[in-house]
Amino acid sequence: MKKISVFFVTAILMIAFMACSGAKKSEAPAEQLTGSDSIAQTVVSDSVTTAAPTLNPAEMLKNFQDYAKAYGEANNNITKDPQKFMELSGQSQKKVADMEQIKSQLNASQLQAYQKALDIIIKVNKGGK
Secondary structure, eight states: OHHHHHHHHHHHHHHHHHHHHHHHHHHHHHHHOOHHHHHHHHHHHHHHHHTOOOOOHHHHHHHHHHHHHHHHHHHHTTTTOHHHHHHHHHHHHHHHHHHHHHGGGOOHHHHHHHHHHHHHHHHHHTTOO
8 A cells, every 4th residue: 555655646746747847848938939920829729729520429439448458558567657657547537527428329339348448447546457
């Protein structure tokens, strides 16, 4: 239990450090932009955020299954690549919430596949292998 808590504290500190260092880097270039550059960057960033394609439930389920498999493998190889595990664990709640929204659109076989993938994620979140 002590090892697990030390790991989580370390992971939280790493995430906090990355968030703090990332914020400073993104602020510096924005201050150096000229008027026309800032307008161009605003237009580009607006077009990128609005161009998010919507997927049908079958594609979302496939992506969710792939995520669950990668998350499980990252948990098994946590000593080799803790950064990958931390990235995937940060996405866990959003992925599950997205799938819960479309759960009613899935058929019986897709629901079983969803439940298997969800079981993997729950097992990893509880600290299992």
